[in-house]
Amino acid sequence: MTAEETRYQENGVSWWALMWSVVFAALGYVAELTTGGAVHTVAWIVVAAGLMVITVPWVYARRRFLSVRVTGTTLWQGRESLELARVAEVDDVGAPAGARVLGGGWTVPRKYEEVPLKLDDDTVVLAWARDPDGLRSALRRPDAT
Template sequence: MSETRYREPGASWVALLYGPAFAALGAVAELLTGAPVHVVAWVLVGLGLAAITAPWIYARRRFLTVRVTSSALWQGREEVPLSSIAEVTDVGAPAGARVLGGGWSAPRKYDELPVRLDDGSVVLAWAKDGQALRAAIEDVKGWSA
């Protein structure tokens, strides 16, 4: 197994707690206003919100995770061996460059990082912090930043 040098998870499982926290606040609000507390309803609301949040988190973690190991760059479920990366600095992105990870474009709110491969083609990598991704690739490849 390769050592992970850089990682951006697509989402955190902590978001699963937002629904139950909202339900708890609703129950506390009922308690403080003197209204009858609908415990069963608030438990169902909390569980329901957690249930619809879980697939969203799973999908984001599966398709939006960025990882650089000592041997590969992972963009979602796509792996690019670091040995096939020729350049990450001062690479222009031509129109229609393939986006790593299988999307039509880089995910919203993510920085694009044009990457030249050893066959001369240019692909678009993406990360929340594009500079950190570039630095991690340069570090693993032994290039000076």
């Protein structure tokens, strides 16, 4: 395994979320077709495009700030990175009140679980992931497993 090979990754959200705008517009179009009234094809295309335009920043932000990635040398939480060499302990670490959350937030993001990490200077930080066991196993040193 090379140093920059990805051991674990969560993207925050998929770009497929943009397709919801097309689905909603298509459902509106089909509803107009089935009710027998006037069909506003161009309006539904504009609705799909408009919903897509306002969804792009949401997807981009979630992919940027809620992504988790572990390589052979680094843990990335959002835009913040932590060298794996600094992680002293992954298992059985308690989360003290006021522990710093990685990624720059005040709290662990919603729908993510906290993963307390003890660093080489005996401080505890909170990493987070949707699959905390997967993140823990990716953070363990290969010689420790």
